[in-house]
Amino acid sequence: MSTVDGRHTLDREAERIAYKPPEIRHDTQGDMSTEERVQTAMHHFVKDFNTQTASYLDGCLHCGMCADACHYHVRTDDPRYTPIWKIELFKQAYKREVGPFAFFYRLFGFKKKVTIEQLEEWQHLLYDSCTVCGRCSLVCPMGIDIAGMVSMARHGMFKAGLVPHELHETAKRAAETGSPLGITPEKFEERLEWMADEHDIDIPLNVEKADVLAVMSSIEIQKYPESMAATAKILNATGESWTFRTDGFEATNFGMLSGNTDWQKESSMKLIHAAIKIGAKTLVLPECGHAYMAMRWMGANMYGKPLPFKVQHVSEYIADALNDGRLKVKKVDKSVTFHDPCQVSRRGGATQAPRDILKHLGVDFREMPQGGDYNWCCGGGGGVVTIKRADKLRHRVFKLKMDQVESTEADELLSSCANCRQSFDDSQQHFNWSYKMGSLMEMVAENLEEGNA
Amino acid sequence: MSQVDEIPVQIEATHGNVRPILNEVMHALDKLLDKGITTTIDLASLPFAPGELNELEATFGKGELSARLDALGTSRIRETTYPGVWWIEHRNVHDEVVGRYLEVTRLPEILSSQDADIMAGRARLGEQFE
Amino acid sequence: MKYKPTVGEILRARGVSRRGFLKYCATTASLLALPPSMIPRIAEAIENARRPSVIWLSFQECTGCTESLTRSASPTVEGLIFDAISLDYHHTLQAAAGEQAEAARHAAMEENDGNYLVLVDGSIPMGNPGYSTIAGISNYDMLMDTVKGAAAVVAIGSCAAFGGLPGANPNPTGAVSVQDLVKDKPIVNVPGCPPIPMVMTAVLAQFLTFGKIPDLDKHGRPLAFFGNTIHDRCYRRPFYEQGKFAESFDDEGAKAGWCLYKLGCKGPTTYNACATVKWNSGTSFPIESGHPCLGCSEPRFWDKGGFYQPLSTGHFGSGTKLAGAAVAGVALGVAAAAAGRRRQNKYTKEA
């Protein structure tokens, strides 16, 4: 563990603290003219403004405190990583086109038209250096939800073909194949069978009617297949009727992450239709942060009316089952610290569920300093983990996370987000770090009391 | 005027002119002793609160010597309880106060017989022998 | 030109002793707000000064200024007017009347051409010369005729200095001040309604002593008397600083002699010597007797809002105007939002 102050690092590879142009590599998709690109971005920025965003964009005081909450700024001292600066173009478009005084802004040219150079520079700020973790909105004295607006600004960026290639390709593959990692229904089924054999358990698939629809994230299916088994074990143990579906299994939503609202809707609707089809009362989302945001809080809005079923993160589902006695677990004699996925805890409101679970497991739970709702992000959220060119920055920022975890001196590090797990694993390899990220759900599955249900 | 006098006047606080004046007089006495320089303080230039002037006068009190001058109305020249500090009050023929001074001196100039008056008196005296 | 005795000679002739003269000089110094160390110089100056001729013109006025002056306690009215100056024309005070009086004025003007002082009280009506005439002569004609040979003009009272009450809105007579009309003579304004008598005599004494007009502020007022505000020199100032205010004329604060700011005192914006020189032989001044300063020595004090309206009160528009502004705000807001949404729709279609 380093004793060097993060703000004045001695790392020879570290980027300079002073202002510098962004790393040169602006990705563009499609063959629009420059003008078209700018116009398209602008039109889609403008489309998204509503009373909520207007109150935010008009309310900003330029106090700069959000910089102190952002891991990118804290680790680099680069002022461009000030969260509110990341939506500067979005703000510029608002003031010029829609705000109450837009007429004057245009008339006197108080706010210039956005240029392609700016958009290219902001590609780095809106994608590579924002995980949409929302920590900044907790420090903001006006309570501005900057992360939410970064997501909105990405819509315009996507339409203008200004998305980092890897993220764009991942999203595109998700749209084309139904999974960002190219997991087809057949592949899913195959891997479920493998897990069923491996663990000698029942994994219901494509049941016609069930109370619970369980879904997975491709990352789990591909990289952490044990999660599928764990999900099955737990759901079996509760005794509820449940099933996986091949017509709706993918919980990740790269349409949302990349900024393509059409794709976002397509992904969400698949799950919604599957759940309605089997008459599910509950849709249990996997250990995935953005899937929670996409379905729990945005799903109904994609659907256009309230959903006829309940949406729960698997940790919420487990916590409920443990709390009302449907599920019982053995005590685990370990010290554990928990990494809160931003979209589930801070932005999703399900912060308490994992803590309830850990209490039932009887572990020595060690909260991280600035943990829970104020947790530092893993650095891989918001699609950032897919963007290769952002790796260097992501690893640099991860230092905060390492310090945070290490200070607890816990035996185990757990989380409930496969995407977090993925970026932890990557950074763990990069730094040869001693901690390995584990899954809370898997710990529950491994410690189920015999004779459940 | 008796009815007006019956109105009770409350004086809650003063402007605080008394202490600064005492201080100034003290320094004036030092100057008088060390260098023989006399000082005159014109009390008309100070904003006194009701009753404050009386307070000041009472503070200085009456000393050993007191004189009355009859010229263009009466004037009272009085040494205070602090020797060398004189309270001088000029009145006009209507007995209205037209000037108040604190003079820090061994003897106020106005008490000395003036050369012009001495000469005039000498002339009058001379007339007796013509 | 006939021989004019010096002031010293006149005083001696009247049997005033040197002591009396020194007393006179001390009170004059006090009057001029000069330090006592100046007394010897004043004595020397007065000794050799020659009595100036004074012509007093009264126009649209109430004679309050003359009343005030004749109650001047310093050095003595008689002494000043009859000994130190030669008041050759004052139609209220002089015995002569009609053509005889006018003849006296012309005689004084001719005799002292270029050296006499003109004192004016009252404003001059420019609306119709008939509003105010003396011996058939309009005020304007008399003023302009008289000041031609004057050494200086002293405007006594707020009417002569600034137009005063006759000049108050809507100013039916078209009243103007002396300084509005006389441009080529030194003018001293001694405003006040009425002015402090000592200040009037002091200006004369100053002219008498030094043969020139005193230093003036931007409104032409002698700095020696108009250099500080009433508020600056007010004995109730500590209450202002402590935040102790009389809220009405009969509350405990008023009885305790607290600051009258909230009752509309104009002391902070009024330049005059009332707080130090005081009135009625130094007895008191309005604030001391429990009434806020009206600001009578300031230009157009009649038209500066209510006498009992505190100084820091603003004059907002009527409620109707504010309501109108609110309606305009709603309209603009609706229009702005509509324009914004129209752009959004347009862009959505284009996109």
Next chain:
Amino acid sequence: MDLLEFARGPALQFAALVLVAGTIWRIVGIVLLSKKPDFSEPRGPGGLGAALKVIYTRAFTAAPFKKATLYPKIMAYVMHIGLFATIFLFTPHIVFFEGWTGFDWPGLPNSIIFFIGVATVVSGVALIIRRATTPVLKLISNFDDYFSWFVTMLPLVTGLLIPVRALFRYEDLLAIHILSVALLLTWLPFGKLGHTFLVFITRGTTGMVFERRGAKT
């Protein structure tokens, strides 16, 4: 009409009209933009209560950020409390409000107000220096930030100079003071000073959205 009368009369009237019209304009312009209905199943109560809660709670810094934002927060507190005290607890101002609204409340002694005013100016200077020197603030600041600071400081400084009689005459400085207030009121609805009313809308919005999710506000 002298300067003071102009300041107290037409200038203040104009400022009041602009203030009222501009404030309503901005609020209506924001409120009447499209609103997206939220169909998601609420976890916690949204609505007005949530809005009020966050309007209140955001006046305080969350513990994890206390250290990093200590300096600007303290300065901002001093500035806001100072502005409140100098505006609303100085007796001549109370008289001003009383003349306008008919309400009257006790003030603080002038000496204390003077001290608070100086502290407010000091905090303002500290904040503007910080804005002009720290890289983050340098980058994100624009004309509005500096101009709004200027129009806020102007009435404060002119107000503080009024008792210092050496430079100006009382009525001149009072006139300038009132004119600077008129400028402040005229600018207030349009620039970032609009946060005097937007703070309720902005914080309230977050309160309604995030309390509804049961998320951290």
